Amino acid sequence: MSNGSVQSVDRAIAILEILAREGASRVTDLAAELDVHKSTAFRLLGALEQGGLVEQSGDRGRYRLGFGVVRLAGAATAQLDLAKESRAVCLRLAGEVGETVNVAVPQDGHAVNVSQVRGPSAISGHNWVGQRTPAHATSSGKVLLAFGALPLPEALDRFTPLTITDARLLGLEEIRRRGWAFTVEELELGLNAVAAPVRGSDGAVVAAVSASGPSYRLTPQRLPEVGEIMTAGAREISQRIGYYR
Amino acid sequence: MSNGSVQSVDRAIAILEILAREGASRVTDLAAELDVHKSTAFRLLGALEQGGLVEQSGDRGRYRLGFGVVRLAGAATAQLDLAKESRAVCLRLAGEVGETVNVAVPQDGHAVNVSQVRGPSAISGHNWVGQRTPAHATSSGKVLLAFGALPLPEALDRFTPLTITDARLLGLEEIRRRGWAFTVEELELGLNAVAAPVRGSDGAVVAAVSASGPSYRLTPQRLPEVGEIMTAGAREISQRIGYYR
C-alpha cells in the first residue's frame, strides 16, 4: 500500500472535490484553498479540462465538474448496479430452478462471476464469485462468446473428456438463435449448466446469468425448460439495469 | 485555453478511462497501455486510490474505479438534474401564475439562476439565467438565506428605497414558518416576486423556485395565493430530484 504521494495528482483530485462541494469555483479561490500558486491551479485545471473532468462555467475563469466525471461514474456503477439489481432475480431463479445461480461478466478474456445465489439443494459449498472461468467450458462463457462480449480464445483447454476444444463445435450461432447456452460435464464431470444473455441499456450483452447443478438433477432433458426460465430471468435483469426493448 | 500539459495528471486521467472501459485492470496491463514503467503505474494508482477514485479488486494487484468517482458524479449531475427536472414544473407554474419563473441555486454567497421560463405576459425580455442576484433583495435569495443554504452577507446593499438593509428585518424566521418568501420592489422598483424552497434527497434546501412580475399584476394581495402555488411547485421539483418526505 503506497502513501498516495504524487503531488500533482493529489492536487488535481482535491480540485475535483472542491468543485463537487462548491458547484463552481474561480482559479483564485481554488489556489487559495489548495495553498498553491494561481498559475499552478490554472495549469492543473487545464489538465483536468483537457481530460474532460472539469469544464468552464459560462463566465470566464470559473470552473465546474465536467461530464467526463459522469461518464466515469457510469462505468463504475454499472457493475455495482448489475450485482445489486440481479440479486433479487437470482434468488427467485434459484428457487424456481432449484440450482445455484450465478451472474458473470466478461473480463480479460474470461467470464468472471460477480453474484451468486446458492440453490436450495446445493451440495457443494463452492463460491464462484470473483472467480474467472474458461469461457468455452462454461454456459455463461459460451453466451458471452456467442454474443460478442468476449473474443474467441486462441486455445481451448480440455478439462474433462467432454470439453469442446474445437471452436467450430461450440455452436455459437445456434446459441444466438436459441437465446441460451448450456454445458454438459464440460468444465467438471457431473456438472451441467444453462445460461442466458443480460443486456445493457444500449442492447449489447454485458453479462450472463446461469444455473448450474449436478447432471443427475440438471439432466439434458431438462435443459430446454431451464433455458426458458433463465432467458426470462435474464430479460428481467436486463430491464432492471436499463434495457427496454 | 491551456494545452492540458501536466503529465502525471494526464496519466492519472488515462488510467481512469482505461478502468472505465475495462472494468478492472492489472498494474502491468495499465503500464503497457500507458507506455510507462510499472512502478510509475503503481505510484499513480496509489495516488488515485488514496483519493478514492480507484480501489483494488478482490484479487491482488487488480484495480477498478472507486466510489469516489460516483460521489463526484453525483455532485456534477445534481445541478444538471435540477435544471432538467425543474423545467416541466416551471412551464406549468409560469402558465398558472402568469409570470416569469426562475430556479436559483446558492453559489459564492449569491443566488444564481440556472433555469428560467418566461411568463405569457412577460414585458421584459430579461434573461436571468447565469446571473447572480443579491440574496437579501430577491425572493429566491431570502429563501436560501432562511433555510441555511446561504450565509447572511455582511453588508446589505440598497437597490431601491424599499430594499431591506437591516438583516434583522428580513423576516427569515417567518419565511421558514410560512414556507415561502416574497419581495416587494426591493430589487427593482415595480418588480415583485415570490419563491419557495427546493429540497435535495437528504432534505436540505439546495435551490429556490420563484415567480416574478410587475407589481401592478403581482400585487401584495396576490402574494399568499402565489406563495401556495410556488410551494406546491417546489415540492414537486424536490420529489423529481429525489426528496421523498
Add this chain to the structure above:
DNA sequence: CTCCTCTTTTCCGTATGGTGGAAACCAAGT
C-alpha cells in the same frame, strides 16, 4: 515440496516536469 515464471511492490539516484514568481492581459466598476 521445490522450482520456475510472472507480477507486484519497494527503494533510490537522476533528470525532467511542475513549481512559484513576475508580468502581460482582460473584464468590470467607478
Add this chain to the structure above:
DNA sequence: ACTTGGTTTCCACCATACGGAAAAGAGGAG
C-alpha cells in the same frame, strides 16, 4: 479613462516523479 482584481502566459530553477534494479509474493508445474 483609470483602477482594481482576477486570469493567463512565460521562464528559470529545483523538488518531485521518473525508470531501473531488485526484493517480495503468488500461482502453477513437476
